[in-house]
Amino acid sequence: MDAADSARRAQLLASVPSYRLCIGCGACSATCSAGQFTQFNIRRIHTAFNCGQTDTLAEQLDSCMLCGKCMLVCPRGVNLRSLIIRMRQLLAN
Amino acid sequence: MFSLFVIPFCIGVVLLFAISAMKYVRWIRQFDKRQQVVIRHNIWSWRFLPAIWEAFREGLLHWRITRHHFLLGYMHRSLAFGWFLLIVVGAVQAILACPDGHPFYVAIFFNFFEPRSEHIVAFARSQTYAHVMDALLLYVLSGLTLAAFKKVWSRPLGMRQTTRHNLVDRVAKFCLWCIFPLRLLAEGATSAIYHNGGFLVTSLGSLMNAMGLDNEIFEYHLWVLYSLALGAFFTLMPFTRYMHIFTEVFLIYFRRLGLHDTARKDGYTLFELSACSRCGICIDGCPISNPLGINNIQGVYLLQNIRNKDLWKQSVNIAENCLVCGRCSTDCPVQIDLETIRRQVRSKDKAPIDKASGYQYLKSVHAFNAVGRVGYFGGCMSHLTPGITEAMEAIFRAAGQDYWYMDKERTICCGRPLLQQGFLQQAEELRHRNSELIARSGVTMLITSCPICYQSFTKEYHLNIPVMHHSEYIARMLQEGRIHAERSALRVTYHDPCELGRGCGIYTPPREVIQAAATLVPTRHEQEQSLCCGINLGNTVISNGQQGMIRDRAYQNLTEPKPDMVATACPMCKKALARGGETPVRDIAEIIAAQLTPAQ
Numbered sequence: 001m002d003a004a005d006s007a008r009r010a011q012l013l014a015s016v017p018s019y020r021l022c023i024g025c026g027a028c029s030a031t032c033s034a035g036q037f038t039q040f041n042i043r044r045i046h047t048a049f050n051c052g053q054t055d056t057l058a059e060q061l062d063s064c065m066l067c068g069k070c071m072l073v074c075p076r077g078v079n080l081r082s083l084i085i086r087m088r089q090l091l092a093n
Numbered sequence: 094m095f096s097l098f099v100i101p102f103c104i105g106v107v108l109l110f111a112i113s114a115m116k117y118v119r120w121i122r123q124f125d126k127r128q129q130v131v132i133r134h135n136i137w138s139w140r141f142l143p144a145i146w147e148a149f150r151e152g153l154l155h156w157r158i159t160r161h162h163f164l165l166g167y168m169h170r171s172l173a174f175g176w177f178l179l180i181v182v183g184a185v186q187a188i189l190a191c192p193d194g195h196p197f198y199v200a201i202f203f204n205f206f207e208p209r210s211e212h213i214v215a216f217a218r219s220q221t222y223a224h225v226m227d228a229l230l231l232y233v234l235s236g237l238t239l240a241a242f243k244k245v246w247s248r249p250l251g252m253r254q255t256t257r258h259n260l261v262d263r264v265a266k267f268c269l270w271c272i273f274p275l276r277l278l279a280e281g282a283t284s285a286i287y288h289n290g291g292f293l294v295t296s297l298g299s300l301m302n303a304m305g306l307d308n309e310i311f312e313y314h315l316w317v318l319y320s321l322a323l324g325a326f327f328t329l330m331p332f333t334r335y336m337h338i339f340t341e342v343f344l345i346y347f348r349r350l351g352l353h354d355t356a357r358k359d360g361y362t363l364f365e366l367s368a369c370s371r372c373g374i375c376i377d378g379c380p381i382s383n384p385l386g387i388n389n390i391q392g393v394y395l396l397q398n399i400r401n402k403d404l405w406k407q408s409v410n411i412a413e414n415c416l417v418c419g420r421c422s423t424d425c426p427v428q429i430d431l432e433t434i435r436r437q438v439r440s441k442d443k444a445p446i447d448k449a450s451g452y453q454y455l456k457s458v459h460a461f462n463a464v465g466r467v468g469y470f471g472g473c474m475s476h477l478t479p480g481i482t483e484a485m486e487a488i489f490r491a492a493g494q495d496y497w498y499m500d501k502e503r504t505i506c507c508g509r510p511l512l513q514q515g516f517l518q519q520a521e522e523l524r525h526r527n528s529e530l531i532a533r534s535g536v537t538m539l540i541t542s543c544p545i546c547y548q549s550f551t552k553e554y555h556l557n558i559p560v561m562h563h564s565e566y567i568a569r570m571l572q573e574g575r576i577h578a579e580r581s582a583l584r585v586t587y588h589d590p591c592e593l594g595r596g597c598g599i600y601t602p603p604r605e606v607i608q609a610a611a612t613l614v615p616t617r618h619e620q621e622q623s624l625c626c627g628i629n630l631g632n633t634v635i636s637n638g639q640q641g642m643i644r645d646r647a648y649q650n651l652t653e654p655k656p657d658m659v660a661t662a663c664p665m666c667k668k669a670l671a672r673g674g675e676t677p678v679r680d681i682a683e684i685i686a687a688q689l690t691p692a693q
Contacts (some may be wrong), residue, residue: 018636033473036503038454062451065506065523066514067473068630072668077637085514085633089442 004052008090012049016083021076022046028070028080034063042070042080049087058091094210098317099198101324106197109327113339116331116367124360128352135350144349148342153177157426161374162251164239169372171236173338179229186222190214201323204280204294205316208287220291227291230280233273240270254382256373256393258334259401265333268326275322279315282308337370341427344368354433356517358399362437365429369396375421375431380625380643381414385635390414392421392431399438412438416643417513417631419595423621439515451519455505455526463497464535470550472543473504474664480679481542481664484686485563491689492575497536505530509549510630524554531556540566542682544593544663545630551597562593563682564662568602571609571685578688583611585684586656588647588670589623590663603662606681610688614654624650626661628669640669648673660684 013019026043034040040063048057061084070080124132150156153174159166180200187200190213199206199213203226207213243250258266277297284290284298285308301308330336344364352361375392382388390411398411412435422431469489471482482498489496508523531539539560541547547562554560561569570576585607593599600620607613618624627643635643648670651659659678661667671678 031477033476033504033506034454037457062519063454065452065473065508065519066510066516066630067504067506068510068665069473069477072474072477072628072665079633079636081510081514081630082633 004050005054009050011090012083012086015086016079018077018079019083022078023076025075027073027075028078031069031073033067033069034065038063040064042084045087054091058088061088061091094196094199094206094212096202096205096316098313098320099202100320101317102198102201102320102327103324105324105327109330112331113336116336117343120360120363122360123363124352125355125357128355128359128361131351132347138350140349140351141346144346147349148345151345151426152338152341155426157428158372158374161424161426165243165250165252168236168239168243168250171232172240175229175233175236179226179233182222182225182229186219186226189216189222190219202316202320204283204290208283208289223289223291225291227293230273230277231293234277237270237273252373252377254373254376254388256371256376258371259397261329262333262371265326265329265335268322268329269335271322272319272326275315275319279312279319282306282312282315286312334369334371336367337427340364340367341370344427348428354430354437356437356440358434358437362434365427365434366396366400368427369393369429370427371397372426374424374426378420378424378622380416380418380420380627380646381635384642384646385639387414392425392429395431395435395438396429399434413632414634415631416591416625416627416629416635418591418625418629420591420625423595436513436515436517439513440517441515443515443517452522452526455523458503458505458526458530460530460533461497461499462534463499466495466497466536467538467540468531468534468536469496469498470507470539470541470543470546471498471500471504472541472546472664473506474545474668475542476500476504478664478667478680480683481667484680484682485540485542487686487689488567488570488576488682492570494575496540497534499530499534499536507543507546507549508553509545512549512553513631514633520553524549528554528556531558542664542680544590544596545665548592548596562597562599562602562662564593564599564603564606567682567685568605571606576685577690578610578685579690580609581611581688583657583684584614584654585611585658585660586614586616586651586654587681588626588651588659588661588666589620590661590666591623591625591629593662594623595621603660603681606685607660610684611658611660614656616650616654618647618650623647626663626666626669628665630665641672644669644673652676658684 024043029035029041029043032040032042040060045057045060064084066081068081074080155166155169155173158169183200183203187195187203191199192214193212247255280290280294281297281301284294285301288295347361347364354362371393373393376382376388379391381390395411415435417432419432469485475482505526506523507527508520511523512520536558538558539550539556540563541550542563544562550556550560587604587607589600604613624647625643626647627640652674656676659670659676660681661670661678662681667678667680
C-alpha cells in the first residue's frame with residue numbers, strides 16, 4: 001500500500017462517482033470479452049490501481065475493447081467504461 | 094442620387110462580402126487532401142443542378158423545418174424567402190425605374206429616392222410593383238411577429254426549448270429585428286410627405302399625417318436608423334449565427350459534390366460549424382434534454398463551443414455527454430453530421446495505442462474454413478442475451494441454411510464502441526482483425542444480430558460480401574418461403590433501436606417480421622422519432638439512474654397501448670427495456686423462432 005497514490009484515486013472517484021458502489025463481485029471480469037483472450041481482469045486492475053502497482057496497468061488497460069458487456073452485468077451500476085477510459089488518462093499523465 | 098444616410102449600409106455590405114470571402118477562402122484551403130481530389134473530380138458535373146434546387150428549398154423555403162412544424166417553417170420562410178424577394182423585386186423595380194443606371198443602394202432605399210430624383214421615372218405598372226413590395230414587407234413582418242411571439246412562448250411554434258444565444262448573436266438578432274419595422278416606418282414617413290408607395294406605406298403615411306407628426310424631421314432620421322440597422326447587421330453577420338445564410342448554400346453544394354466529415358476537423362467541418370443556424374431544433378428531441386433536463390450539450394451548443402475556440406476544452410465535456418442516438422442529426426434542418434463532429438472532438442485527447450501492446454492478443458484467433466456458408470456474428474451483447482442467438486440458430490436450421498457462428502466462443506468487438514469514444518486507431522485495429530477473419534473464412538454473406546455491429550460492418554468495414562441485420566435476413570427468409578411462422582394472437586409494439594433505425598435506415602424489415610407472427614400495434618414515437626432505450630455505448634458520463642430515466646420514457650411509450658409483448662431488434666435495447674417493467678421484451682428473432690412451423 002506504500003506506493004498507493006491517494007490523490008490519483010481521489011481524481012478517479014471524482015470523475016467516476018459510481019466506482020464507490022463496487023462490491024468486487026467480479027461479474028465484470030467473468031463476462032469480459034478481452035478476458036476471454038487474455039489475463040485482463042478488471043477486478044485485479046482495480047486492486048492494483050488502488051495499491052499503486054501501476055507498472056503494467058496502462059498496457060493491461062489497452063487490451064480492453066470497450067464493448068460494454070461489463071456494464072450490463074454489473075449489479076451495482078458502476079460506469080465501468082468511463083472508469084477504464086479515465087484510468088487510462090490518469091496513468092498517461 | 095446620394096444622401097449621407099446610405100453610408101452605414103454601404104460600409105456594412107462591403108465588410109460583409111470582404112470578411113465572408115476571406116473566411117471562405119481560408120476554409121476551402123483547409124480541406125482535407127482527399128476532399129480536394131473529390132472536388133476537382135466532381136466540380137464540372139451536373140451535381141450543381143440538384144444543389145441549386147436544394148439550396149432554394151432549404152435556404153429560402155425551409156422545407157425541412159416546415160415538415161418539422163408548419164408555423165415554425167412559416168416563420169423561417171417568411172424571413173428568408175420574404176427578404177430575398179424584397180431584394181430581388183426591389184432590384185427589378187430600380188432597374189425599370191432608372192433607365193440611366195443607378196448606384197446599388199437605390200434598390201434598397203427606393204422609396205426615399207423615388208420622389209426626389211429626376212433620374213427615377215415612372216414606368217409601366219410601377220404602382221403594381223409598389224404594392225408587391227408592400228405585400229412582401231408585410232409577409233416579412235408577419236414572420237417577425239411570430240419570431241417575437243416565439244421568444245415569449247415557443248410551444249405553439251413546436252419548440253419546448255429554445256437556444257440560449259451568446260451576446261453577439263443577441264445584438265445581431267436585435268439589429269435584424271429592427272430592420273423591417275424601421276423600413277416600414279421610414280417608407281411611411283416618406284409617403285406621408287410625397288404620397289408614394291403601395292397600399293401599406295400609404296396607409297401608414299396617412300395615419301402619420303392624421304396624427305399630426307412632423308414627418309419632415311422624422312423621415313430622415315428613420316432612414317438613418319434603417320441604414321444603421323442594416324449596416325450593423327451586415328457587419329456582425331460573419332461573426333454570428335447569421336453566417337449560416339450564405340454558408341448553408343456552400344455546404345449543400347459541397348455535400349452534393351460528394352464531400353463529408355472526416356476523422357479530423359477540416360475545411361468541410363468549418364463550413365458545417367458556420368452553417369448551423371442555432372435554431373435549437375436539436376434540443377427537444379435529445380434524450381439528454383428530455384427526460385434528463387440537461388440542456389447544454391446538444392448539437393447547437395457543441396458547434397457553438399467548437400466555433401468559439403476559447404471554450405475548446407469545455408467542448409470535450411460537451412462532446413462526451415451524448416448517447417449518439419442520432420436524433421439530433423435526423424432532426425437537424427441543415428443535416429449537419431453531428432455524430433462525426435462529436436467524434437472529432439472526442440478523439441482529441443485519446444492517445445493512440447502503442448503498437449507493441451493493445452490488441453496483439455487477437456492475433457491468436459485463427460480463421461475457420463467456412464467457404465460457401467453464411468457467417469453469423471452475434472456480437473458482444475448477444476452473448477448476454479442467449480435467447481437471441483439460440484433463436485437465430487433455430488431459424489438457420491429451419492431455413493436449411495449452412496452457417497458458421499463465427500463468435501460463438503469468443504467475440505472480437507466490431508470496434509464501434511471504441512470509435513464512438515474517439516479511439517480511432519484502436520477501432521481500426523479491431524476492424525482489421527475482424528475483416529481478416531471474415532475474408533479468410535470465405536463466407537458468402539455476413540449476418541449479425543447487433544445493430545451496432547451492423548452499422549460498423551456496413552459503414553466502417555469495406556467487406557466485399559453482403560452484410561445483413563438479422564431482421565432483414567428473417568424478412569427475406571419469410572418472403573422466399575424458406576421459413577414459415579404461425580400468427581399468434583399477441584399484440585406487440587416495436588422499439589426501433591437507434592443504431593438500426595436512424596443509424597442505418599432499417600425500419601420496415603423488423604415490422605414485416607413481427608407482422609408475420611403477431612399483430613403490430615403502433616406507438617406515439619415511431620421510426621425516426623423513436624426514443625433511445627438509455628443503455629447506449631455512446632455515453633460514458635450519465636449515471637445508471639439517469640439511464641433508467643431515459644429507459645422509463647421509452648418503456649412508457651412502448652407499453653402505452655397495453656401490448657402483450659414489446660419487441661425490439663437489438664440485444665442491448667432488449668436488456669435495457671426488460672428492466673423497465675412487467676411486460677415481456679423479446680427480440681424479433683425470438684418471436685419468429687417461437688412461432689416457426691414446418692413447411693406445408
